Amino acid sequence: MTVTMTAADAADPPDDAGFRVVRVGTSYEEEFTAFMRDAAPALARTAWLLCGDEHLADELVQQALTRTFLSWRKARERDPLAYARRTLANLRIDHWRRRRREVLTEPTALPEGAERRSAAEHHAERDQLVRALATLSTRQRRIVVLRHLVGLTEREVARDLGVSLGTVKSTASRGLAQLRSVLGAADDGSDQGGAR
Amino acid sequence: MTHRTNDEDFARELRAHIDTVGPEIAVDLDAVVPRARRRRVRRVVVTGLASVGVVALAATWAVSAEPWVRPAQVQPAGPVMATDDSEKAEEPAPHVSVAPGWPEGKYWYVESNHQERGDDTVAFEQSWSGHDDPGLHIQNQNVDDAWAKGPSAWGSLKIDGEWVLIGWDELYELPTSAPRLREILFDSVRPDRGAGTPEDKVFEMAAELLRESPAPPALRDAVWQVMSELSVTTLEVGSDSTGRPGEVLDHVVDGRTGERYVYDVVERRLLEQWYFDTEGEWVGRETYVTERTAGDTPIEPTLEMAGCARWENC
Secondary structure, three states: OOOOOOHHHHOOOOOOOOOOOOOOOOOHHHHHHHHHHHHHHHHHHHHHHHHOOHHHHHHHHHHHHHHHHHOHHHHHHOOHHHHHHHHHHHOOHHHHHHHOOOOOOOOOOOOOHHHHHHHHHHHHHHHHHHHHHHOOOHHHHHHHHHHHHOOOOHHHHHHHHOOOHHHHHHHHHHHHHHHHHHHHHHHHHHHOOOOO | OOOOOOHHHHHHHHHHHHHHHOOOOOOOHHHHHHHHHHHHHHHHHHHHHHHHHHHHHHHHHHHHOOOOOOHHHHOOOOOOOOOOHHHHHHOOOOOOOOOOOOOOOOEEEEEEEEEEOOOOOOEEEEEEEEOOOOEEEEEOOOHHHOEEEOOOOOOEEEEOOEEEEOOHHHHOOOOOOHHHHHHHHHHOOOOOOOOOOHHHHHHHHHHHHHOOOOOOHHHHHHHHHHHHOOOOEEEEEEEOOOOOEEEEEEEEEOOEEEEEEEEEOOOOEEEEEEEEOOOOOEEEEEEEEEEEEEOOOOOOOOHHHHOOOOHHHO
8 A cells, every 4th residue: 555645745744742743645736637537528528518619618628627626625624516616607607708818729731521511510510509508698598507407406506696486497497498499499590491 | 398287307307408408528637636635735725925025015005005905995096098107196187088998908997786586686796807917806895705806808709820828918909890890709609619600609709809908999999789789689879777878789699688788888888798598587687877097906816716727717
């Protein structure tokens, strides 16, 4: 068995008998890194649904995880994923999006032939979804994404966003109806060959 | 995608649809822990310096008459589009023509009222966009919950084949001819950014140049002209929610108004922005009350408040 003395352990004072306490197991950072690796895909999906942009979603998740790491002792005691998700959902996405200094990247290369057509259809459907989500207000989008697209309970959403249960119920319902209407209209347009 | 009547069924279908069409996002996890470590170090250093320097700073602030003061003490007064605070402090401001704009300002200060449908409260927003310095945003004068942002930018545009980050200075280098500006905006449409048709994307990029922006009036007029000439917009004379007259421009998405902008063609500034749902009901609006240059922010923006590791890409 490997006994490791972590950086945090080094700061622990000697006990009454004069021996320094040595803990066994993974370090603080190792524990967080393992959590981060598991949690990142789900957080990235949530971030993308909230902001509609892959590059921004990447940055938002990094921000949320950075803050989670800084509060890891508190976060790990309960539900670290919930802590990170709550941090993510409460970042001021819209304002930040409007004023961020964009990191430029080249567009992803397009595939060839049939793959290109399939990719284009895929892209169009994704675009339709982003456009539908963009019709919701910031608060509606947060609540709809967490409640219906991430699949949290109404109580969890209320706790994450610091709003009442009633607000979650009414906003989630209205928001979902709107999404259904927008996506339904887009589907009708596609059926008639008139999709944008 | 077929739609069932039950909310839960629809949500379940939607989640499955997202699993299919959602992008694979590779989050750069390698940067997270090092960034957090740096921020922790900075936090410790800042805390230490603050406790050591608090007495000296208090003395300095007392005599400087230009401190990081609380919003209540720096509430801007005077006309819209006034000049810099520091200029006002010295002597009565002479009449300043706004035609050339504000190329030398330090911060662009904007006050707005934000309201969402179904919410009786109106949030009072204050924003300081930095020319070269980090900026700040405060809601309802709650300094404890202020958030910071890097030196401001209003998008990126492809000019003569090169991508250019549009900061304050670049706003003063953009062409004020609507046809040339339109050409640049269309050149800047990227397939992997934004949503909708190229015209929709041009609309968004153009609107970005107007929102909370120190763009010179001539550029604002050109932007407005480009926006109003797109096939996805309609234009008519009207007013904002407070009755201020202006031109009302609707961005039409799938046959419905998705966004509305109200622009004062006399003062040459954006008055209001509205968002609509698919039933034609408004869901939110931002009413711009005041805009002008400012000499300082009421509190110092910090990286901690911004959630960024470096101001350069924050």
